[in-house]
Amino acid sequence: MLEKGKISAIQLIILLYPTITATAILVLPATTGSFAKQDMWLSPIWASTFGYLSIFIAYALHKYYPQKTLIEYSEKIVGMIPGKLIGFGFLFFLLHTNGMNLRDYGEFVVGNFLQKTPIIVVVLSMAFVCAITVYGGIEVLARSSQFFFPVFVVLFLFIIVLLIPVLNPKNILPVMGEGLTPSIKGALIPSQWFNEFILISFLLPYLNKKKNAFKWGVLSVSLVMITLVITNLFSLLLFGDITSYFTYPFMDAARYISIADFLQHVELIVMALWVTGMFIKISVFYYAIVLGTAQWLGLTSYRPIVFPIGFLLVVLSIWVTPNLQKLTEFSSTTWPVYAFVFQMFIPVSLLLIAMLRKKKSN
Amino acid sequence: MSWKILKSKKKKKNAAPKPLSNQKQEQSSLFTSVKENEKEFRSIYSDCSDFILRPFLIGGKYDAILLYIEGLSNTDEIDDSVLSPLMEKNENQNDIQIGSLVKSQVAVSDVKELQTFEDCIQAISSGNPIVLVDKYKTGFSLGLTKWEKRSIEPPEAEKVIRGPREGFVETLAVNTSMIRRQIRSPKLKMQSMEIGKYTKTKVIITYIDGIVDHTLVEEVKNRLKRIDIDGILDSGVIEEFIEDHPYSPFPQMLDTERPDTVSGNLLEGRAAILVDGSPFALIVPTTFYSFLQSNEDYYSRFLIATAIRWLRFIFIIISLLLPSLYVALLTFHQEMIPTALLISMAASREQVPFPAIVEVFIMEITFEALREAGLRLPKQVGSAVSIVGALVIGEAAVSAGIVSAPMVIVVAITGIASFTVPRYSAAIAIRMIRFPLVLLAGTLGLLGVMLGLIMIIVHMSTLRSFGVPYLSPMAPMKLSEMKDTMMRAPWWKLNTRPHLTGDYNKYRQSPEQKPGPNKGKQ
Numbered sequence: 001m002l003e004k005g006k007i008s009a010i011q012l013i014i015l016l017y018p019t020i021t022a023t024a025i026l027v028l029p030a031t032t033g034s035f036a037k038q039d040m041w042l043s044p045i046w047a048s049t050f051g052y053l054s055i056f057i058a059y060a061l062h063k064y065y066p067q068k069t070l071i072e073y074s075e076k077i078v079g080m081i082p083g084k085l086i087g088f089g090f091l092f093f094l095l096h097t098n099g100m101n102l103r104d105y106g107e108f109v110v111g112n113f114l115q116k117t118p119i120i121v122v123v124l125s126m127a128f129v130c131a132i133t134v135y136g137g138i139e140v141l142a143r144s145s146q147f148f149f150p151v152f153v154v155l156f157l158f159i160i161v162l163l164i165p166v167l168n169p170k171n172i173l174p175v176m177g178e179g180l181t182p183s184i185k186g187a188l189i190p191s192q193w194f195n196e197f198i199l200i201s202f203l204l205p206y207l208n209k210k211k212n213a214f215k216w217g218v219l220s221v222s223l224v225m226i227t228l229v230i231t232n233l234f235s236l237l238l239f240g241d242i243t244s245y246f247t248y249p250f251m252d253a254a255r256y257i258s259i260a261d262f263l264q265h266v267e268l269i270v271m272a273l274w275v276t277g278m279f280i281k282i283s284v285f286y287y288a289i290v291l292g293t294a295q296w297l298g299l300t301s302y303r304p305i306v307f308p309i310g311f312l313l314v315v316l317s318i319w320v321t322p323n324l325q326k327l328t329e330f331s332s333t334t335w336p337v338y339a340f341v342f343q344m345f346i347p348v349s350l351l352l353i354a355m356l357r358k359k360k361s362n
Numbered sequence: 363m364s365w366k367i368l369k370s371k372k373k374k375k376n377a378a379p380k381p382l383s384n385q386k387q388e389q390s391s392l393f394t395s396v397k398e399n400e401k402e403f404r405s406i407y408s409d410c411s412d413f414i415l416r417p418f419l420i421g422g423k424y425d426a427i428l429l430y431i432e433g434l435s436n437t438d439e440i441d442d443s444v445l446s447p448l449m450e451k452n453e454n455q456n457d458i459q460i461g462s463l464v465k466s467q468v469a470v471s472d473v474k475e476l477q478t479f480e481d482c483i484q485a486i487s488s489g490n491p492i493v494l495v496d497k498y499k500t501g502f503s504l505g506l507t508k509w510e511k512r513s514i515e516p517p518e519a520e521k522v523i524r525g526p527r528e529g530f531v532e533t534l535a536v537n538t539s540m541i542r543r544q545i546r547s548p549k550l551k552m553q554s555m556e557i558g559k560y561t562k563t564k565v566i567i568t569y570i571d572g573i574v575d576h577t578l579v580e581e582v583k584n585r586l587k588r589i590d591i592d593g594i595l596d597s598g599v600i601e602e603f604i605e606d607h608p609y610s611p612f613p614q615m616l617d618t619e620r621p622d623t624v625s626g627n628l629l630e631g632r633a634a635i636l637v638d639g640s641p642f643a644l645i646v647p648t649t650f651y652s653f654l655q656s657n658e659d660y661y662s663r664f665l666i667a668t669a670i671r672w673l674r675f676i677f678i679i680i681s682l683l684l685p686s687l688y689v690a691l692l693t694f695h696q697e698m699i700p701t702a703l704l705i706s707m708a709a710s711r712e713q714v715p716f717p718a719i720v721e722v723f724i725m726e727i728t729f730e731a732l733r734e735a736g737l738r739l740p741k742q743v744g745s746a747v748s749i750v751g752a753l754v755i756g757e758a759a760v761s762a763g764i765v766s767a768p769m770v771i772v773v774a775i776t777g778i779a780s781f782t783v784p785r786y787s788a789a790i791a792i793r794m795i796r797f798p799l800v801l802l803a804g805t806l807g808l809l810g811v812m813l814g815l816i817m818i819i820v821h822m823s824t825l826r827s828f829g830v831p832y833l834s835p836m837a838p839m840k841l842s843e844m845k846d847t848m849m850r851a852p853w854w855k856l857n858t859r860p861h862l863t864g865d866y867n868k869y870r871q872s873p874e875q876k877p878g879p880n881k882g883k884q
Binding site for chain 1: 697698812821839
């Protein structure tokens, strides 16, 4: 095996939780709000079904091929050449998505905090930090995210608790005034974020105790869902209908915090939250790409390609979009379909074929 | 990383120097004739004025020589228990074997028979006098070692208010005896080896059989065996040869002057390395949290100890981050500072000609210089330095408008905060890391600080000390061990030992020992 490290079930959750929530907490209220209006807090619940499905698929495939990642078993399932093609497509998708993640991060930092800094500096510094982490292997990735996970949670709770005094509970009404349709429509984009849980297929082979892998995965999805419901609910209660007009509603919510004229402008805490979350998210994607590429090419070690792929990520983050508006448009129109193909359609078909093959051989 | 590959290539180009100890030492056995032996020893110890060779006659008949090094052996004892009984004329000695004669006449408890010159030289250099007798191929080494040594004093670097006050000294035998006095079980093992071609320094690996993981002891021994050097003068030299990550700023072994720290760690299943001539023992494996713990935590009340630990955590973060946060806030994120505070800060910075980052560097480097100067100076001069430091740097620099008053406060708090770390080696690592963090803060603001922090944590996650992850039990998380890291649970709750590597002896005491008035009545 390329990766000799092992991670524990808790580390698995801790790797996956920020991977999904990091982007979601900032952007989700705006994207769901435009479809679901005051029912937007329901959307993550519907969307999470895709998360559970992803975990189920990844776990079922993992049962057939316990020592292999998606890139490896796709070759086993559909044969050498189609398998390689699927692998390439999947890796390209991950690379592209991670480029978008990196750009997302850069746009946020440059747009809100470091207006005069060139985005390439911001992106490059993050990519460098992630590259060092990925170079260290899955154990280092897991340990450092384990260290930052409490920070992430504490900062999140800090902001949530401080927001309580400025909330307006009436904003939530009427609940399901137009039936279920708006909230389900709002769930379409987040569903693809939940589908990113398919990344678990790159981590499952390295779990030290496989017994409760599925249970932990489900717990992870539930935690993400709860976090996103809280985020949406708080943005809704604070801003009401206008939530969808903000680019980063959660960030603007944090600007409302003012305790005793002393604790104010805590949006820097949101940045700290976002940087730690994005660090884990980009690193997990990055790790999946590097590991997958090494397996796809049949390399003996993934370490030599860490830095080259890092450079590719940096340039991709620049190529992927000319500006933030295009990026937002792309990620709310084209990306969900594009992501669905790779994160849902391909794994489901792989699972079906694997099941058929199993039946045949029996 | 490609530069690593480059480096390894470079290494191959340089022809490796020949290992020292592979030049085989020939074992030459002693001569039968005492004259020849005398000649040989005189040539070995030529130009050694401290070497003493005393020819004498046993019972007035048999030629013999006594060899020792001045100052390493107890001359009174040599005169009383060796020379005078042997030189005494006794008519009945004719038929007796000289070997047994030496044994029966010499009133010394530790007598060893040596066959080779090398063994004799070693015995002489460690202070054991040698007696060689004519027509007899065996030398007798007598355990009469005695040299001047420092008396046991309270450890300078690790002072406590409550707890044992004795510290290690430079003499290995005294140090081992201090540990042995605390752990009396024969399960306390001490394996010794010699390192250093010229210094022949005795190094002892100590552990408790039944608690320690034996693969750890083997690993320590293997790493020590690989050391090939001319001399070891302190355990610090050994530390650099056996650590896992030589390029890391963080210490990966706990160095301590306190026997109770060593004993406590041995009881937790670690091993200690004691080096002759060094009052510092090395403890392996070590995690980062061990550097943030003081002995006293275990002797004072657990609630207080927990509170003190948290105070340390907070101040470690302050010592690492305060200067960089100051720079980041003042340069990039002024809006974060409450308005009233910002106005007073701006007012005091009005006269200052430097940007915040330059100011921080000037002050922090001056502070480090003051600390370093104060460390080495004799006490009489030390007070002068502190006056200069306090007056010139504190007061005068502010009123001259070179630095701002808040900056002085920041530097002072950072300085004090860094001294709350109980271990000097860890404190200095944290202090050095804050300089790159200040640079990052000056270039990328709070984002730079965040990235720097992430880098530090990632680096610490890659570290291992003898197989144990450096950040454990935080990452990887071991909830059962949090009782002795995030807090200090009461002793009657510390039932299990921390798990280091491999198999381990889990329980250290019987459960349910919580005291109370009704305890044991029922």
